[in-house]
Amino acid sequence: MALSDRPAERHRQVAGLFTDRVRGTKSWDAPSPVDGWTARDVVRHLTGWFPGFLASGAGVDLPRGPSVDENPVLAWQVHCDGVQAVLDDPETAYRELTDRHIGRLPLESAIDRFYTADVFMHTWDLSRATGQDDRLDPDLCARLLGEMEQMEQAIRSSGQYGARVEVPGDADVQTRLLGFIGRDPFWSAR
Structure with a gap:
């Protein structure tokens, strides 16, 4: 949807x-x-x-x-x-x-x-x-990632996001967004 x-x-x-x-x-x-x-x-x-x-x-x-x-x-x-x-x-x-x-x-x-x-x-x-x-919705992932990449320095200095997690270059947009905001897209509780 x-x-x-x-x-x-x-x-x-x-x-x-x-x-x-x-x-x-x-x-x-x-x-x-x-x-x-x-x-x-x-x-x-x-x-x-x-x-x-x-x-x-x-x-x-x-x-x-x-x-x-x-x-x-x-x-x-x-x-x-x-x-x-x-x-x-x-x-x-x-x-x-x-x-x-x-x-x-x-x-x-x-x-x-x-x-x-x-x-x-x-x-x-x-x-x-x-x-x-x-x-997550891939279109909103792409929009958010595009907006946040333009202000990465401000985002990083705010302390509200973790350090970028590197992801494969061919990763989908959700994986790239998660890595950008400091999440390990491959995280598991187990």
Whole structure:
């Protein structure tokens, strides 16, 4: 299925796949490809950083569910539904997000660029940690890789991505994206 070019619909699709992986998780303590993280920590990351980013940059407060330690499935669902509600709100088209690192952006563009992309990439982490289908949309992989390669120095200096993992020159775009963001595309919990 091709992903939409509209931020609200793309989030619905990307977050929907992540939701499927959350619901399919059998062991929340399974190690993930992110060093030192478990499957639960992948969900903790996504539900943890974004509410503050939205609140400080756009004055948007997301609803809070239970803690990820208490109920990772419900914590994710409340969070995901809250983000979708922001994107589906017609007023969002007229709002901006301001951040000292990125300047001013239309709110829906900021959500798409920083958050939906993060959910997309972390879908692989959760899928791989829990033994689920880890294939990502190749078109979005290619788009993200192309955008990030243009600002590699800024990405590396942010501390939010690991060192590039070298992959074969003829690797598919998902493998190249994973290597670029510092994941070992061949990682296995076993």
